[in-house]
Amino acid sequence: DAGVTQSPTHLIKTRGQQVTLRCSPISGHKSVSWYQQVLGQGPQFIFQYYEKEERGRGNFPDRFSARQFPNYSSELNVNALLLGDSALYLCASSPEGRGRDGYTFGSGTRLTVV
């Protein structure tokens, strides 16, 4: 079975541009979460979606948005990119995203804003 897949793996964007990152969860997993990991830090929670509904949102500006599709895949959109948005963006899937569920992470999308 395929793990969590993220695309693209690397991306370079210019300040002010918009970017869309994609994530396909493990088959059967209904919850997808997004995390931002700035170099040298631990991941920071951005969003969690379960059954296409937003279940939680971290402390990120409205420039960040996401959605989940009927097949449980997800997109993360970031508008008006800033240099500080440069980071590794990780997607994690879990069966229901609660309790003892372990999250399975993808390899991430490395975004560089220049």
Next chain:
Amino acid sequence: AQKITQTQPGMFVQEKEAVTLDCTYDTSDPSYGLFWYKQPSSGEMIFLIYQGSYDQQNATEGRYSLNFQKARKSANLVISASQLGDSAMYFCAMRAYSSASKIIFGSGTRLSIRP
């Protein structure tokens, strides 16, 4: 507020030795779960071990064990018989069930195994 603290930015250990990675946490939620993840240079976060706040016994998974001391709010990871492939960043993380949607991560410990 919930917080994870990892006080060891980096550690060097001789191959085949055991190593303990420290983690303390803070939460007012009585129900929570603690996780350890390994992040190699490829970037992927690899789940290692889980401990629930009401679990009576310390969690073990192969060479990994979690030394859970609830009163001290610590959840140290012990790796027995370290291997060269254990060299990576290690993150301690927590999910409080009252805010079930998010996992909070510490700042990580970079573990380097010497041959």
